[in-house]
Amino acid sequence: MIRSPIWHPFTQHALEPMMKRIAKTEGAYLIDEDGTPILDAISSWWVITHGHRHPAIMEAIRTACETYDQIIFAEYSHEPAEKLATGLIEVAPAGLAHVFFSDSGSTAVEVALKMALGFFHNIGKPRSRVVVMEHSYHGDTIGTMSAGERGVFNAAYEPLLFQVDRLPFPQAGSDQATLDAFEAICRSGKVAALLIEPLVLGAGGMKMYRASLLAELKDLARRYGCLTIADEVMTGWGRTGSLFACEQAGIAPDILCTSKGLTGGALPLAATLCTAEIFEAHLSADRRKTFFHSSSYTANPIACAAAVANLNIWREEPVRDRIGALAKLHEKGLARFASDPRFANLRQMGTIAALDVVVPEGGYLSEIGPRLRAFFRERKLLIRPLGNVIYLMPPYCVTAADLERAYDAIDEAAGLFAAGRL
Numbered sequence: 547m548i549r550s551p552i553w554h555p556f557t558q559h560a561l562e563p564m565m566k567r568i569a570k571t572e573g574a575y576l577i578d579e580d581g582t583p584i585l586d587a588i589s590s591w592w593v594i595t596h597g598h599r600h601p602a603i604m605e606a607i608r609t610a611c612e613t614y615d616q617i618i619f620a621e622y623s624h625e626p627a628e629k630l631a632t633g634l635i636e637v638a639p640a641g642l643a644h645v646f647f648s649d650s651g652s653t654a655v656e657v658a659l660k661m662a663l664g665f666f667h668n669i670g671k672p673r674s675r676v677v678v679m680e681h682s683y684h685g686d687t688i689g690t691m692s693a694g695e696r697g698v699f700n701a702a703y704e705p706l707l708f709q710v711d712r713l714p715f716p717q718a719g720s721d722q723a724t725l726d727a728f729e730a731i732c733r734s735g736k737v738a739a740l741l742i743e744p745l746v747l748g749a750g751g752m753k754m755y756r757a758s759l760l761a762e763l764k765d766l767a768r769r770y771g772c773l774t775i776a777d778e779v780m781t782g783w784g785r786t787g788s789l790f791a792c793e794q795a796g797i798a799p800d801i802l803c804t805s806k807g808l809t810g811g812a813l814p815l816a817a818t819l820c821t822a823e824i825f826e827a828h829l830s831a832d833r834r835k836t837f838f839h840s841s842s843y844t845a846n847p848i849a850c851a852a853a854v855a856n857l858n859i860w861r862e863e864p865v866r867d868r869i870g871a872l873a874k875l876h877e878k879g880l881a882r883f884a885s886d887p888r889f890a891n892l893r894q895m896g897t898i899a900a901l902d903v904v905v906p907e908g909g910y911l912s913e914i915g916p917r918l919r920a921f922f923r924e925r926k927l928l929i930r931p932l933g934n935v936i937y938l939m940p941p942y943c944v945t946a947a948d949l950e951r952a953y954d955a956i957d958e959a960a961g962l963f964a965a966g967r968l
């Protein structure tokens with residue numbers, strides 16, 4: 547057997563089978579080297595929105611390649627980035643006025659944290675506490691791991707992680723404990739920012755909370771002079787039903803992070819949007835107030851062109867109708883498990899549906915996770931449960947028949963598990 551030198555992400559190579567290669571992507575499918583189509587029911591880690599290789603995005607990339615490769619993004623600007631920045635401000639929640647580019651969700655969040663602390667530093671009222679919600683995930687760099695939930699993922703790096711304040715995830719029907727905890731921390735006067743995934747905590751287990759809680763947290767933050775950072779890296783670009791999840795809470799954050807669906811999932815790109823107030827706190831004849839951040843590939847022109855094409859798709863195609871139709875299919879798919887004792891916590895928001903398999907012991911390392919994954923792989927479905935949490939987050943071009951096949955497989959897997967045969 548020829549071993550690959552590749553070290554894959556989130557992969558225990560001692561336990562995983564040899565990986566098949568994907569030879570082609572098309573719509574909602576990955577096509578492997580044997581020509582077998584695999585339904586990409588998790589949008590290739592949540593990035594593909596409209597479908598793989600949307601023609602308009604591919605065309606924009608081809609055209610951009612005629613003119614650009616990478617261009618330094620200090621001293622010079624370029625048209626794809628300018629168009630994209632203007633377009634993003636148009637569609638983003640009101641009040642966001644400036645766009646800082648980077649290249650991954652983690653970096654977008656790092657940039658947001660630096661903007662927040664830089665803001666308070668530059669106005670001469672230093673604040674440095676960061677408040678997050680329990681079970682949150684913001685990336686895998688040291689800074690974003692610090693903000694995220696602690697556990698098996700980051701135990702080895704614990705000595706390097708900084709402390710943040712954590713709010714309890716709201717219990718069903720009760721948001722008050724979360725609000726009270728936030729207000730108590732805010733009273734210290736030291737909170738720089740609330741960093742939060744709006745409406746859905748993704749990697750933490752597709753945990754969903756009410757839009758009204760987000761609105762109330764934002765209101766508390768404003769009253770205590772702390773900034774709200776919306777990490778829309780996963781929730782953006784229609785995932786929760788609206789373009790950005792913040793819209794459903796009627797809030798405009800001070801800082802918004804976007805990445806995964808920004809280019810429709812075709813190329814890596816990220817943006818951190820902020821208010822004029824935050825930008826202006828860095829505007830000074832004093833060079834020490836400069837925002838000191840960059841990555842080499844900031845605002846890659848080809849990626850920006852892909853994102854501009856994505857904005858056009860949102861303007862010109864009935865994306866919202868597709869999302870609405872997909873949401874209805876999920877409702878129907880979940881309904882069959884409504885009073886099924888094998889499942890708990892059926893939940894859905896927009897294009898995301900999730901349910902917990904009832905197991906003696908849950909959690910990410912729950913043995914059921916890898917077994918379910920292997921079962922789905924055999925069924926030619928790309929579904930990667932988070933422990934005992936099964937979720938579907940397909941591209942918006944997925945068909946009713948595709949989704950039905952996914953729900954059938956979930957049903958079958960749970961049946962096998964209950965019978966001790968998975």
Ligand SMILES: *Cc1c(COP(=O)(O)O)cnc(C)c1O
Nearest residue numbers: 650651652683684685748779780
């Ligand atoms: C995926 C994700 C990130 C990290 O994005 P990367 O591009 O993987 O670095 C950050 N925040 C949230 C909410 C995410 O889902």
